[in-house]
Amino acid sequence: xxxxxxxxxxxxxxxxxxxxxxxxxxxxxxxxxxxxxxxxxxxxxxxxxxxxxxxxxxxxxxxxxxxxxxxxxxxxxxxxxxxxxxxxxxxxxxxxxxxxxxxxxxxxxxxxxxxxxxxxxxxxxxxxxxxxxxxxxxxxxxxxxxxxxxxxxxxxxxxxxxxxxxxxxxxxxxxxxxxxxxxxxxxxxxxxxxxxxxxxxxxxxxxxxxxxxxxxxxxxxxxxxxxxxxxxxxxxxxxxxxxxxxxxxxxxxxxxxxxxxxxxxxxxxxxxxxxxxxxxxxxxxxxxxxxxxxxxxxxxxxxxxxxxxxxxxxxxxxxxxxxxxxxxxxxxxxxxxxxxxxxxxxxxxxxxxxxxxxxxxxxxxxxxxxxxxxxxxxxxxxxxxxxxxxxxxxxxxxxxxxxxxxxxxxxxxxxxxxxxxx
Amino acid sequence: xxxxxxxxxxxxxxxxxxxxxxxxxxxxxxxxxxxxxxxxxxxxxxxxxxxxxxxxxxxxxxxxxxxxxxxxxxxxxxxxxxxxxxxxxxxxxxxxxxxxxxxxxxxxxxxxxxxxxxxxxxxxxxxxxxxxxxxxxxxxxxxxxxxxxxxxxxxxxxxxxxxxxxxxxxxxxxxxxxxxxxxxxxxxxxxxxxxxxxxxxxxxxxxxxxxxxxxxxxxxxxxxxxxxxxxxxxxxxxxxxxxxxxxxxxxxxxxxxxxxxxxxxxxxxxxxxxxxxxxxxxxxxxx
Numbered sequence: 001x002x003x004x005x006x007x008x009x010x011x012x013x014x015x016x017x018x019x020x021x022x023x024x025x026x027x028x029x030x031x032x033x034x035x036x037x038x039x040x041x042x043x044x045x046x047x048x049x050x051x052x053x054x055x056x057x058x059x060x061x062x063x064x065x066x067x068x069x070x071x072x073x074x075x076x077x078x079x080x081x082x083x084x085x086x087x088x089x090x091x092x093x094x095x096x097x098x099x100x101x102x103x104x105x106x107x108x109x110x111x112x113x114x115x116x117x118x119x120x121x122x123x124x125x126x127x128x129x130x131x132x133x134x135x136x137x138x139x140x141x142x143x144x145x146x147x148x149x150x151x152x153x154x155x156x157x158x159x160x161x162x163x164x165x166x167x168x169x170x171x172x173x174x175x176x177x178x179x180x181x182x183x184x185x186x187x188x189x190x191x192x193x194x195x196x197x198x199x200x201x202x203x204x205x206x207x208x209x210x211x212x213x214x215x216x217x218x219x220x221x222x223x224x225x226x227x228x229x230x231x232x233x234x235x236x237x238x239x240x241x242x243x244x245x246x247x248x249x250x251x252x253x254x255x256x257x258x259x260x261x262x263x264x265x266x267x268x269x270x271x272x273x274x275x276x277x278x279x280x281x282x283x284x285x286x287x288x289x290x291x292x293x294x295x296x297x298x299x300x301x302x303x304x305x306x307x308x309x310x311x312x313x314x315x316x317x318x319x320x321x322x323x324x325x326x327x328x329x330x331x332x333x334x335x336x337x338x339x340x341x342x343x344x345x346x347x348x349x350x351x352x353x354x355x356x357x358x359x360x361x362x363x364x365x366x367x368x369x370x371x372x373x374x375x376x377x378x379x380x381x382x383x384x385x386x387x388x389x390x391x392x393x394x395x396x397x398x399x400x401x402x403x404x405x406x407x408x409x410x411x412x413x414x415x416x417x418x419x420x421x422x
Numbered sequence: 423x424x425x426x427x428x429x430x431x432x433x434x435x436x437x438x439x440x441x442x443x444x445x446x447x448x449x450x451x452x453x454x455x456x457x458x459x460x461x462x463x464x465x466x467x468x469x470x471x472x473x474x475x476x477x478x479x480x481x482x483x484x485x486x487x488x489x490x491x492x493x494x495x496x497x498x499x500x501x502x503x504x505x506x507x508x509x510x511x512x513x514x515x516x517x518x519x520x521x522x523x524x525x526x527x528x529x530x531x532x533x534x535x536x537x538x539x540x541x542x543x544x545x546x547x548x549x550x551x552x553x554x555x556x557x558x559x560x561x562x563x564x565x566x567x568x569x570x571x572x573x574x575x576x577x578x579x580x581x582x583x584x585x586x587x588x589x590x591x592x593x594x595x596x597x598x599x600x601x602x603x604x605x606x607x608x609x610x611x612x613x614x615x616x617x618x619x620x621x622x623x624x625x626x627x628x629x630x631x632x633x634x635x636x637x638x639x640x641x642x643x644x645x646x647x648x649x650x651x652x653x654x655x656x657x658x659x660x661x662x663x664x665x666x667x668x669x670x671x672x673x674x675x676x677x678x679x680x681x682x683x684x685x686x687x688x689x690x691x692x693x694x695x696x697x698x699x700x701x702x703x704x705x706x707x708x709x
Contacts (some may be wrong), residue, residue, distance in 0.1 A: 043456040103701045114669035121464060121671060217566060259654070259702060264576060266571055266653040279550040280570065406463050418483060420654060421662050 009247060046256075053334040064154045068327070076103045077329040080132040082316070083108040083270055083291045085186070087349040088297075096336050102329045110136065110268035112224055117142040124151045125321060133324040134333060135188045135331050136316045139176040140226050141409055143183075146319065152182040152402075153320040159331045160184065162338035164355045174315065175402055184334060187346075188353035190397060191227055194276060194286030194304045204283060206308040207235040211258050218259070220275055220284030223267035225416040226400055228255065229354035230312045231285060232416075234398065240312065241399040245408070248415045255419050267420045276302060288386045292351035304386070306396055313353070313389075313397040347387050348378065360388050427703025458677035468673055480678040484662050485625065488683065491659040492571065495642030498580040499588075502637050503630060505581065506588035510629075511622075513589075514596035525593070528586050536583050540650045543579060547651070571653030579647035584640065588633040596622070631698055639687050652684075659683055 027381045078091075086092065086106070093104045107131075120130040120195070125211045137143055146152050157164060163184050177183050194370030200215070210219055210231070222228050230240045243251075258264055265281050273290050275281045277298060291304040318334045320327050334344060343356035344363050354360070360382050367378035385393040403409035458476060460468040462493045481488070513524045531539060546553055557563045568573050599622060607617040645660030652658075659679065666676035 043452065043459065076517060112669075114671075118464075118671045145465050217568070222681045264654065278548045280548065280568070406465060410463060417670065421484070421487070422658050 028267060036047045057111055065158050067153050067322075068156045071328045073102070073328045073332070074326045075101060075329065076105065077326050078105045078107070078331065079131045079133060079134040079330075080107055080109050081186075082110045082136060084273065084293050085136065085316075085350055085352075092337065092342050092346055095342070096333060100336075102332060106193050107132070110272070113138050113140060113142040115226065115269075117145055120321070121145075121149070121151075124321060125147070127268045127323060127327050129323045130321055133320060133326040133330040135321060137183070137318055137319055138314055138316050139174065140314065141413075142402065143176055143317070144403065144409075149178070149183055151322050153322050153324060153327055154181055155184065155320070155331065159328075160335045160338070162335045166267045166338050166340055166343070166358055168355050168357050171315070171355060175399070177316075177317070183319040184338075185355040186316045186318050187336070187350065187355060188313055188315040189352070190285060190288040190306060190311045190313050191222075191230065191390075191397075192288060192304055192306040193283060194291045194296065194302050195283040196276060196279070196300075196302055198301070199279070199282040204303070204305055207231060208309075209283065209307075210285075211235070211261075211263060213261070213263070215283050216262055217265055218280075218282040219263045219269050220272045220281035221255075222272070223420045225270055225413055225420065227285060227312075228267065228420065229412065229416045230398070231255075231401065233401075234304060234307075234312075237309065239398050243401055245415075248412055252415045252419060255416075259419060289350045289352035290300075292386070293349070297302055306393075310396050310398050313394070314400060314402065315355075348381055351381060351384065351387055353389060354387055357388070382383065436541060439516045444593055454677045456671045458681055464544065464671035464673075473674070476674045476678045477682060480675045481682055484659065484679060487657050487659045488679075488686065490657070491642045491683075492686070494577055494580065494648075494656075494658060495638050497577050498641045499634055499638045501577070501581050502584060502588040502633070506585060506592055506633065507626075507630070508625075510589045510592035513624055514593055514599075525590075528589055532586070537650075540579055540583065540646055543575075543582070544650055547575060563592050570651055571656070573652075573656050575651040576648045576656045576658070580641045580644060580653045583644075583647065587636040587640075591632035591636065592626060592629040595605050595626045595632075599625050627698075634694070635691060639691065642687060643683055 011211055020094075085108070090104075093106055110358045116135075123130045136144060155235060157180075163180075167184065171185050172180050174180075184309070193204055193207070197203075199218070209215070211219070221231070225268065227250060229251055232255040233240045233243050233247060236247070236251055236256055238251065268275060268284070269412045271282050272281070272286065273294055273385070276286075276291075277282055277294065277300060286304060288304055291302050294300055295302055305403055318337075319336075320330050337346065338356060340356055340362050343354055344359040344366060347354040348358055348363055348366065363378060363382040367375050367382060370378055381387055389397070401412065403412065426576075456470055456602040457468065459470060459472050459474065461471045462478075462486055463467040509528075513521060513528075517524050544552060548554070549568045549570065550558070554563065554567065554569065558565060558567065558649045569578075603625075604617055607621045609613075612620060643660045645658055645664050648656050648661055649664075663676050663679050666672045666679065669694070
């Protein structure tokens, strides 16, 4: 074979020579390598720290004493609540400030539980203040997440004398916070159906009306997966509190059928009130007191009904975030709303279920001082099943699904979420 | 000494920008990539497990919204080209001394937050609002007619919000055309239409290309317009990501969707750049 030992230099790829004569591991390679390994390490290091356990556990016996030790009053409290939950003139808060000297910064920042939890979770997990000392949160998925994450301050009941004396005792037996360890009710409410009688020619009585083709494209539903899921379940005659994953799937199918038939205009948070007011929807899932307040403040004539198949009852609760700067002032304000008079004026305005039974008598007394239409409407409030439900009313109401495990709750979310988002 | 300095100089020059990129681009990207491969829940925390299945599940569940977003983005971009070209053409060739004024007017809406402007469209277009209310009253429109909550409303909002981003690059491209080139075309017996087709339009293409990049990508991933003007049947992928992050605290799914969207958009843009060439775009951009 006549192969030359050294090939003609002109035939050799210059890059090859460079590659053979120069350092093998160039600066670029080194950078690339170190970059890669740093990248891999960074990927693994980016875990999101959890703060809790998924299995609920009772707080340590000394948790209350530990949290409240050394706390002093600072003369102010930042209070996060939902819209339509207080007279815009805030008479109760003014009274509280006059009586105690504690200034209240009242903000209507909560529109839906999911976004609220997602918004404050990172700060709470990092042990930072969320800017609020007091918040009103609904029992349900996120309430459990708040508790399980250890985000709520355990309440010192010795600082809540009015609550102890005046609260409806049944609340201490609630499934979501037995013994009111972390929360006491702000108010309860009922999820039912609201409609505009000017647009809807016949009285609405049942859940099936939300599936009636006559209202195609004019139906509003909640974007909260629990509120939405509950109506799907009840429309099938299933009690949400006793429902199983199979029931959820059937309910989701029922709700998808409603959506794909073009019935649903949109899935709303608190903005459903606005949509009803603007005529975007004629008939919608609704929270009992909102419609009453809308009618009072805007002179509308919307109707609220608890459907024949049933409505749901939920409780919005006062809770103190664990990182609160002014917890002592916050708990003072909580207790203030359990004075019978204050509970009465609040219920008179917001028309939600009052957690203080004695307020009914107080409202009747308040009514006696008035005359004419004002008197009649005040008496109606005292007699309203939406403010002071009787045992027979409760029989029509269902409680939320209670999730045993986080996995179960995730399954529920993944079943109903696509309806809202798709 | 001076040699070391000369060697170091470029690195020192790149340092501020490099650090900026590292801090505000690389770090979030790595964090997000890591998040997308984690498992767990928000209470007990998310742990890195390299779980790729999230991508498959997320894409499977939200394919509809992904495709819908790309379609909305594409329609928006096409409408924008049709609307913006005449505007840019007119300002560039007939604007005269008032060109700066017209450009300022074009940008004037930007002095109001775009969320606010979008919400005001909501007020205007609402079912019984100032526009539709009277039309329904005189019987021109049926009672159930509505614009809000339809794809038309969402695409309309996108077009409205992104219009300047298409007009400006097209204007820049048109403005740099030497009038003598057009005159030459006319001298060579090209009628105005032919001069436009053969001379002006090809010279403006790099501007259109840049405009497409500046509108298609943000329009496809937008979530404000659909959230404010749309309904659950117009949900775009941006909304899904937002809701996974900020409603469900499901960080892995949200991150996986973000990366998928980024990948799809990058692939689309690369393909587009390959087909139409990028050099001219760089020239326009460099001006």
